Amino acid sequence: MDNIAGTKSSLTWVVHISVALLIALWLFPTVGLLVSSFRTADQISTSGWWKAMVASEQNLILRAADPDEARVERNGLFVVEGKFFGDNADPGISAWGTSSRAVDAYSIGDVADLGDGETLELRQDGSYVWSGSEEQISGRGQRVFITANIPPDFTLDNYDKILLTGNNTDSMAKAFFNTLTVTIPATIIPIVVAAFAAYALAWMDFPGRALLIAIVVGLLVVPLQLALIPLLKLHLGIGIGKGYLGVWLAHTGFGLPLAVYLLRNYMVGLPRDIIENAKVDGATDFLIFTRIILPLSFPALASFAIFQFLWTWNDLLVAKVFLIDATGETTVMTNQIVEMLGTRGGNWEILATAAFVSIAVPLIFFFAMQRYLVRGLLAGSVK
Amino acid sequence: MHPAIQGLLTIVIGVVGCVGYFYFSNQILDRFIFPARGANAGRNINRANMVRPWLFLLPAIVALGVYLAYPVVETLRLSLTDRALDGAFVGLANYSQMISEQKFWEAMRNNMLWLIVVPAVSTAFGLLSAQLTDRIGWGNIAKSLIFMPMAISFVGASVIFKLIYDTRPVEQAQIGVLNAVWLQFEGGPGSFLMLKALPALMLLSFAAIVAYAVYVVCRPIVAGNRERAHWMTKALQLALGGLGLYLAALALLNVLRVLGADYAYGEPQQWLTLPFWNNFFLMVVLIWIQTGFAMVILSAALRGIPEETIEAAIVDGANPFEVFFQIKVPQIMGTIVVVWTTITLVVLKVFDIVFAMTNGQWETQVLANYMFDKLFRSNDWGVGSASAIVIMLLVSPILIWNVVNARREMR
Numbered sequence: 001m002d003n004i005a006g007t008k009s010s011l012t013w014v015v016h017i018s019v020a021l022l023i024a025l026w027l028f029p030t031v032g033l034l035v036s037s038f039r040t041a042d043q044i045s046t047s048g049w050w051k052a053m054v055a056s057e058q059n060l061i062l063r064a065a066d067p068d069e070a071r072v073e074r075n076g077l078f079v080v081e082g083k084f085f086g087d088n089a090d091p092g093i094s095a096w097g098t099s100s101r102a103v104d105a106y107s108i109g110d111v112a113d114l115g116d117g118e119t120l121e122l123r124q125d126g127s128y129v130w131s132g133s134e135e136q137i138s139g140r141g142q143r144v145f146i147t148a149n150i151p152p153d154f155t156l157d158n159y160d161k162i163l164l165t166g167n168n169t170d171s172m173a174k175a176f177f178n179t180l181t182v183t184i185p186a187t188i189i190p191i192v193v194a195a196f197a198a199y200a201l202a203w204m205d206f207p208g209r210a211l212l213i214a215i216v217v218g219l220l221v222v223p224l225q226l227a228l229i230p231l232l233k234l235h236l237g238i239g240i241g242k243g244y245l246g247v248w249l250a251h252t253g254f255g256l257p258l259a260v261y262l263l264r265n266y267m268v269g270l271p272r273d274i275i276e277n278a279k280v281d282g283a284t285d286f287l288i289f290t291r292i293i294l295p296l297s298f299p300a301l302a303s304f305a306i307f308q309f310l311w312t313w314n315d316l317l318v319a320k321v322f323l324i325d326a327t328g329e330t331t332v333m334t335n336q337i338v339e340m341l342g343t344r345g346g347n348w349e350i351l352a353t354a355a356f357v358s359i360a361v362p363l364i365f366f367f368a369m370q371r372y373l374v375r376g377l378l379a380g381s382v383k
Numbered sequence: 384m385h386p387a388i389q390g391l392l393t394i395v396i397g398v399v400g401c402v403g404y405f406y407f408s409n410q411i412l413d414r415f416i417f418p419a420r421g422a423n424a425g426r427n428i429n430r431a432n433m434v435r436p437w438l439f440l441l442p443a444i445v446a447l448g449v450y451l452a453y454p455v456v457e458t459l460r461l462s463l464t465d466r467a468l469d470g471a472f473v474g475l476a477n478y479s480q481m482i483s484e485q486k487f488w489e490a491m492r493n494n495m496l497w498l499i500v501v502p503a504v505s506t507a508f509g510l511l512s513a514q515l516t517d518r519i520g521w522g523n524i525a526k527s528l529i530f531m532p533m534a535i536s537f538v539g540a541s542v543i544f545k546l547i548y549d550t551r552p553v554e555q556a557q558i559g560v561l562n563a564v565w566l567q568f569e570g571g572p573g574s575f576l577m578l579k580a581l582p583a584l585m586l587l588s589f590a591a592i593v594a595y596a597v598y599v600v601c602r603p604i605v606a607g608n609r610e611r612a613h614w615m616t617k618a619l620q621l622a623l624g625g626l627g628l629y630l631a632a633l634a635l636l637n638v639l640r641v642l643g644a645d646y647a648y649g650e651p652q653q654w655l656t657l658p659f660w661n662n663f664f665l666m667v668v669l670i671w672i673q674t675g676f677a678m679v680i681l682s683a684a685l686r687g688i689p690e691e692t693i694e695a696a697i698v699d700g701a702n703p704f705e706v707f708f709q710i711k712v713p714q715i716m717g718t719i720v721v722v723w724t725t726i727t728l729v730v731l732k733v734f735d736i737v738f739a740m741t742n743g744q745w746e747t748q749v750l751a752n753y754m755f756d757k758l759f760r761s762n763d764w765g766v767g768s769a770s771a772i773v774i775m776l777l778v779s780p781i782l783i784w785n786v787v788n789a790r791r792e793m794r
Binding site for chain 2 (some may be wrong): 011012015016018019022023026027028029030032033036044045046047048049050059061100181184185188189192193194196197199200201204205206209210212213214215216217218219220221222223224225226227228229230231233234244245248249250252253254256257260284285286289310313314315316317320321334337338341348351352354355358359362363365366367370373374377378
């Protein structure tokens with residue numbers, strides 16, 4: 001299409017803009033989570049994260065201090081004094097009100113008349129005086145609707161809480177190490193087992209080889225849902241029970257078909273001359289494998305490793321079935337997040353931070369080893 | 384023992400054990416069982432070489448057998464027995480119990496919806512973004528950003544999208560993007576344009592694209608000029624054509640529904656509890672993840688198309704759309720099918736997203752979550768296994784197709 005005269009320049013602009021839009025659309029959700037993880041609970045619940053980047057007009061709903069604790073009697077009137085926005089000297093209040101129907105009824109310095117002598121005054125620095133009779137200044141604090149220009153403000157407190165100081169239900173530290181404990185052996189062991197099998201399937205001649213390859217291709221798509229009950233029964237039966245060993249073995253088993261398939265396809269493509277020369281020189285199969293095949297297959301090994309790593313790190317089902325027991329000591333991050341969704345559904349600062357902690361490591365791996373991931377994908381599905 | 388040390392130990396035992404096994408079993412074979420010396424040296428070498436492949440394969444075969452092949456058989460057996468009756472054989476009782484449950488049919492219906500929508504939309508978006516990003520200088524950066532969600536777990540993505548779908552009472556500021564956008568519409572001409580005219584237009588163009596694709600796919604049959612076409616190809620073309628026509632008709636029908644729809648303007652919506660539509664809000668999560676995958680593979684395929692075919696088409700006066708749909712797409716059809724089936728497999732097994740976002744409430748149940756529910760909440764292994772077998776049956780056409788293809792390639 002590029003070489004149609006006269007159409008190129010206009011079309012190129014359309015392409016640039018559509019791609020930019022597409023990327024914006026695709027990044028938007030993740031950025032929302034990232035930004036939210038740096039905001040306090042108050043900030044998250046009072047304004048959308050997209051307003052956090054720039055100083056923005058926000059409508060806040062605040063409440064004066066609790067009269068039962070803060071009120072003092074002065075000249076026969078009961079008065080509550082306090083200050084919104086903490087130590088901030090100029091929070092940029094542009095308008096305020098005392099009812100949801102008229103949130104911008106007053107400006108700074110006005111005294112709101114709440115009826116029957118009850119008044120509320122709000123000053124520029126956010127301090128207020130709420131006064132009235134004993135009856136009026138009681139119950140809950142007066143609601144104040146403030147329109148203010150809030151500057152961007154980010155905090156690392158959430159990460160501190162999630163990773164270092166949080167209590168048991170909020171802390172991701174243990175789950176992080178548990179996930180790591182699951183992931184590393186579950187990535188390395190299938191590679192070793194599969195590499196040998198792939199070599200046999202690629203370079204050794206024996207009856208039944210084609211059938212075995214066909215079986216591997218078939219097993220590639222067997223849904224692991226099928227394996228849950230029989231294997232759980234087996235693990236409980238032979239005494240492995242629920243635990244790390246079980247989940248390592250399960251991940252090894254489930255990862256093997258892809259590993260064998262990817263590695264075999266790669267090894268078949270290695271030059272025949274090298275292997276035959278080595279054989280003529282008297283090398284055994286074991287030597288050929290360890291000295292020639294393994295080093296040459298590094299790209300394929302790397303692409304399977306990143307697949308398996310992403311899959312085991314992100315897995316929820318296998319961990320839930322084979323690892324996490326009633327005590328919850330061995331919980332992994334995905335499971336911890338799902339539990340938080342249940343117990344702390346509204347606490348977005350916790351959820352967002354926890355989720356970001358769990359996706360940060362795969363994202364780093366992803367960008368570092370993207371080349372191998374793409375290569376593996378292409379080898380695994382395009383023929 | 385600390386799990387980290389245990390893990391380290393397992394790595395060492397696993398790796399050293401495997402390598403040691405391969406090394407020593409080869410040594411034993413060559414030195415003691417069939418030594419390459421003495422009177423039968425030649426015959427022994429041959430025999431050793433016949434045994435050796437199986438030494439290399441043994442661990443993998445054992446693991447595959449125990450962890451994948453045996454469970455298939457065992458699940459089939461379990462689906463015919465009842466755990467409460469000490470594993471007595473009950474025939475098809477579990478299956479009949481399952482199909483009498485409304486939740487199961489809900490899961491089936493939703494799974495079918497997922498099966499149609501997610502692969503289609505992901506592949507279409509993937510094709511679109513592959514075609515677009517291949518034509519610009521910063522395409523690789525664009526690609527890796529669209530590809531990025533692949534690295535994010537389904538659970539992480541669920542949290543991300545739950546934030547987008549979040550709902551606050553009407554008097555509070557909305558923190559979910561979707562509701563914030565939704566509240567911008569108040570029923571005026573702008574709303575009509577965005578919520579009725581635009582979707583109607585999109586449905587119309589979808590119908591047009593599908594109809595055009597049907598035309599392209601089915602033309603060889605009508606024209607009858609390709610005698611050599613296999614009957615299976617023809618059947619596939621017909622099936623695709625039928626499906627396409629159905630989808631196009633459905634889209635046209637929904638144009639009317641969209642135009643006549645009565646929206647609840649000004650009220651924040653609980654997106655995940657709207658029956659039927661909430662399925663689509665869940666599907667968006669998977670589409671968001673899978674589009675990158677489709678894009679990467681399709682982009683490689685697009686780049687593999689010989690330049691001459693495109694140049695010839697342009698010289699013959701084809702417009703850009705004709706070049707794309709009639710020259711490029713047919714040449715990468717094989718890859719599109721592979722992408723489609725791969726995403727189909729992911730969809731059939733989708734569990735985490737539904738589990739984390741709605742847990743099958745509000746009519747969003749899918750088979751994999753239904754099965755998990757049966758297994759670990761109702762503790763009903765029989766029905767759980769039966770639903771696993773249903774998933775297996777849905778997967779098996781792809782399994783057979785893959786195996787047939789793999790065998791054909793090896794010949």
